[in-house]
Amino acid sequence: MELHDLQLIARRERERRRRIRIHCCTSSGCLASQGLEIQKRLEAAVAEAGLEGEVEVVGVGCIGSCGQGPMVEIAPEGTLYEYVRPEDADAIVAAINGGECSVQRGDPLRPFFTRQFPIVRKNAGKIDPERIEEYIAAGGYRSLYRAINEMTPAEVIDEITRSGLRGRGGAGYPTGLKWSTVAKSRGERKYVVCNGDEGDPGAFMDRSVLESDPHLVLEGMCIAAYAIGADQGYIYVRGEYPFAIQRLQKAINQAKKFGLLGSQIFDSTFDFRVDIRVGAGAFVCGEETALLASIEGRRGQPRPRPPYPAESGLWGKPTLINNVETFANIASIIEHGPDWYASIGTETSRGTKVFALTGKIHNTGLIEVPMGITLREIVHQLGGGGHSGSEVKAVQTGGPSGGCIPASLFDTPVDYESLAQVGSIMGSGGMVVMDNSTNMVELAKFYMEFCKDESCGKCVPCRVGTVQIHRLLEKITAGQGSQADIDQLQELCQLLRNTSLCGLGQSAPNPVMSTLKYFTEEYEHLIER
Amino acid sequence: MAAKTLLINGTMVSAREGETILEAARDAGVKIPTLCHLDGLSDVGACRLCLVEVGGRLRPACTTTVSEGMDVHTHTDALKAYRRQIIELLFAERGHVCAVCVASGHCELQDMAVTLGMDHVRYAYLAPTCSVDISHERFGLDHNRCILCSRCVRACDEVEGVHTWDIAGRGTSARVITDMNQPWGESETCTACGKCLLACPTGALFKRGATVAEMEHAPARIAMIVESRRVRG
Ligand SMILES: Cc1cc2nc3c(=O)[nH]c(=O)nc-3n(C[C@H](O)[C@H](O)[C@H](O)COP(=O)(O)O)c2cc1C
Ligand code: SF4
Ligand code: SF4
Ligand code: FES
Numbered sequence: 001m002e003l004h005d006l007q008l009i010a011r012r013e014r015e016r017r018r019r020i021r022i023h024c025c026t027s028s029g030c031l032a033s034q035g036l037e038i039q040k041r042l043e044a045a046v047a048e049a050g051l052e053g054e055v056e057v058v059g060v061g062c063i064g065s066c067g068q069g070p071m072v073e074i075a076p077e078g079t080l081y082e083y084v085r086p087e088d089a090d091a092i093v094a095a096i097n098g099g100e101c102s103v104q105r106g107d108p109l110r111p112f113f114t115r116q117f118p119i120v121r122k123n124a125g126k127i128d129p130e131r132i133e134e135y136i137a138a139g140g141y142r143s144l145y146r147a148i149n150e151m152t153p154a155e156v157i158d159e160i161t162r163s164g165l166r167g168r169g170g171a172g173y174p175t176g177l178k179w180s181t182v183a184k185s186r187g188e189r190k191y192v193v194c195n196g197d198e199g200d201p202g203a204f205m206d207r208s209v210l211e212s213d214p215h216l217v218l219e220g221m222c223i224a225a226y227a228i229g230a231d232q233g234y235i236y237v238r239g240e241y242p243f244a245i246q247r248l249q250k251a252i253n254q255a256k257k258f259g260l261l262g263s264q265i266f267d268s269t270f271d272f273r274v275d276i277r278v279g280a281g282a283f284v285c286g287e288e289t290a291l292l293a294s295i296e297g298r299r300g301q302p303r304p305r306p307p308y309p310a311e312s313g314l315w316g317k318p319t320l321i322n323n324v325e326t327f328a329n330i331a332s333i334i335e336h337g338p339d340w341y342a343s344i345g346t347e348t349s350r351g352t353k354v355f356a357l358t359g360k361i362h363n364t365g366l367i368e369v370p371m372g373i374t375l376r377e378i379v380h381q382l383g384g385g386g387h388s389g390s391e392v393k394a395v396q397t398g399g400p401s402g403g404c405i406p407a408s409l410f411d412t413p414v415d416y417e418s419l420a421q422v423g424s425i426m427g428s429g430g431m432v433v434m435d436n437s438t439n440m441v442e443l444a445k446f447y448m449e450f451c452k453d454e455s456c457g458k459c460v461p462c463r464v465g466t467v468q469i470h471r472l473l474e475k476i477t478a479g480q481g482s483q484a485d486i487d488q489l490q491e492l493c494q495l496l497r498n499t500s501l502c503g504l505g506q507s508a509p510n511p512v513m514s515t516l517k518y519f520t521e522e523y524e525h526l527i528e529r
Numbered sequence: 530m531a532a533k534t535l536l537i538n539g540t541m542v543s544a545r546e547g548e549t550i551l552e553a554a555r556d557a558g559v560k561i562p563t564l565c566h567l568d569g570l571s572d573v574g575a576c577r578l579c580l581v582e583v584g585g586r587l588r589p590a591c592t593t594t595v596s597e598g599m600d601v602h603t604h605t606d607a608l609k610a611y612r613r614q615i616i617e618l619l620f621a622e623r624g625h626v627c628a629v630c631v632a633s634g635h636c637e638l639q640d641m642a643v644t645l646g647m648d649h650v651r652y653a654y655l656a657p658t659c660s661v662d663i664s665h666e667r668f669g670l671d672h673n674r675c676i677l678c679s680r681c682v683r684a685c686d687e688v689e690g691v692h693t694w695d696i697a698g699r700g701t702s703a704r705v706i707t708d709m710n711q712p713w714g715e716s717e718t719c720t721a722c723g724k725c726l727l728a729c730p731t732g733a734l735f736k737r738g739a740t741v742a743e744m745e746h747a748p749a750r751i752a753m754i755v756e757s758r759r760v761r762g
Contacts, residue, residue: 499587
């Protein structure tokens with residue numbers, strides 16, 4: 001494989017394409033509501049109308065407005081159809097030639113779409129994720145070519161560092177710094193690991209990236225491997241994502257066949273293989289040391305750091321571990337340069353972030369927005385405000401590890417530091433919206449129940465503390481609590497935060513502490529009764 | 530091997546490079562409470578009792594190695610309060626009824642409660658129903674008294690070399706198991722060497738036939754075995 005081979009594949013693919021493409025979402029959300037059946041019926045309708053020479057039906061990744069799904073888009077003109085049913089196929093095809101069609105239309109010019117800034121999701125909803133040719137036609141694997149042929153590993157790391165990219169798995173650790181640490185660590189072998197465990201309730205960003213554009217993640221991993229000197233990679237995907245796993249495996253097979261993974265990539269001396277490892281449904285296996293233990297075939301349990309995986313990871317070897325979305329940013333940074341990337345977002349938080357908007361909000365779905373956007377803009381402009389006009393009360397970012405941010409603080413910009421300042425975290429991108437019908441103490445209880453069930457049980461504060469906190473919340477919501485219970489709640493929260501071994505226990509108190517801070521009256525109301 | 534100088538509770542102390550804070554403190558005569566640590570076994574940092582303050586942050590003394598100029602505080606008021614909370618949480622977790630326990634008087638959990646000045650438990654007793662396994666002809670396991678320190682797991686794996694023990698389940702439902710969670714007596718790997726009994730800090734692992742307060746553990750023997758093996762090379 002050479003650069004001109006890539007260009008040839010891209011040209012052939014463009015020549016193959018029909019003038020009109022009917023994009024039919026086949027990502028998990030739409031798939032669950034007959035996405036595949038719709039695709040089949042559309043194909044039949046095109047054949048019946050004799051339009052095969054002009055129109056093609058393409059199964060694409062997530063278009064974004066999952067709440068209005070199943071979604072169908074007519075490209076390139078941009079007509080969007082919402083809530084499509086299989087029996088609408090004929091009408092949709094007829095409408096291409098000016099026929100009548102009563103299927104509900106979406107407005108591609110509403111803020112939900114126009115306020116977005118797609119980098120990670122640049123191909124999502126536009127290409128068929130199961131065909132590497134489409135990815136290549138969209139410019140794919142050119143950054144990998146550039147990295148291997150025109151840049152030294154140190155130059156790649158320098159570009160990532162200068163881009164300001166920070167880890168999208170939650171903690172926001174500078175990606176370039178992590179890469180250079182692994183590059184400098186000594187080891188006869190090094191590994192690249194992609195964290196696709198995504199266990200937060202309400203989060204589905206990484207699933208959608210893997211389902212919509214698996215090659216983007218593979219290309220990012222491959223560039224990382226070149227930069228740090230690894231020849232083996234693993235993608236750890238949670239078992240609850242069978243469809244993402246299937247697409248990823250297909251993508252790996254295709255990339256191997258095209259000589260973009262495996263030995264002597266682009267006829268260089270660089271080799272890189274990728275294997276999938278499937279998680280077995282434990283939230284804690286998203287924590288990096290537990291994830292590595294799980295790949296090694298041991299019990300998925302965190303261990304104290306240091307040593308960090310960068311020095312001693314998989315089988316004791318230096319290991320780079322990044323989140324799915326982090327890897328999905330890499331190709332674009334190499335393509336457009338670090339200065340371009342650094343110009344998006346804020347001083348400390350560069351680039352964009354993908355969020356999964358869920359809960360009591362009008363537009364549920366996936367969005368990718370530049371950092372620095374305010375919560376108000378996300379909730380009210382992109383999200384269209386509360387569900388059926390109800391008043392939005394708060395948002396929870398970061399899932400069970402994050403905090404609840406009240407509507408009065410919605411002018412907070414979305415960046416790592418500002419969200420931490422108001423008692424939450426950026427997290428991996430779950431954004432759950434609450435309206436006035438949500439009881440905040442119940443919400444805190446829900447998240448604590450999750451943490452109690454997902455605690456690995458290794459360290460005492462988290463293993464027993466989460467159970468005790470959950471009990472106190474049960475007592476309070478049952479109207480049997482007292483001020484002494486709230487005091488004990490606070491004392492236990494401090495214990496967990498300060499003494500737990502891993503991030504799960506350390507951040508488990510966040511939902512309780514933030515609701516206690518911003519919605520004190522809801523707790524007081526319950527203990528007064 | 531290079532020496533490191535550090536401050537422990539304001540006193541200058543020297544330590545060997547690669548030593549843990551726990552070892553350095555012990556050499557300096559400072560006793561840091563521990564439960565999951567056992568000399569001779571690897572450290573896991575699980576019980577969190579040995580947390581100390583290093584430059585304003587809490588670190589487990591058993592897994593943190595010393596570095597030059599480190600400023601360590603081992604007994605601040607906050608640490609003492611956390612340790613008491615932790616030991617209370619352990620007592621509330623399962624059925625620790627000392628009055629009927631074979632290990633009473635020889636139990637590290639009991640001793641720790643005394644050392645830390647725990648006079649009552651402020652948390653709700655979770656009182657789970659835990660099973661007792663007396664399928665082994667010489668030994669028994671009472672889950673009611675297990676604190677999940679994993680010392681048995683490590684002694685069996687690292688010293689005896691058979692890895693009969695492991696932990697199954699999550700959170701407070703986690704339990705020590707033998708082999709693939711079959712009764713201990715049916716384990717195909719157990720050599721009945723008794724090292725897990727030596728290592729266990731509580732009355733969870735006991736010799737069959739022992740009655741209240743009769744069961745003595747000998748955790749120090751684990752370190753002796755490891756050391757004598759090392760000397761013989
Ligand atoms: C309990 C827990 C769960 C986690 N789950 C995930 C996850 O599902 N996906 C992820 O990328 N990172 C997760 N993390 C963070 C990882 O430990 C790690 O920091 C991250 O994968 C590093 O990648 P990044 O630098 O690209 O963000 C989790 C951390 C904790 C403590
Ligand atoms: S904090 Fe919780 S999940 Fe993390 S090691 Fe401790 S018990 Fe396990
Ligand atoms: S049986 Fe004893 S040694 Fe094993 S985990 Fe339980 S308390 Fe620790
Ligand atoms: S002795 Fe260090 S954490 Fe238990």
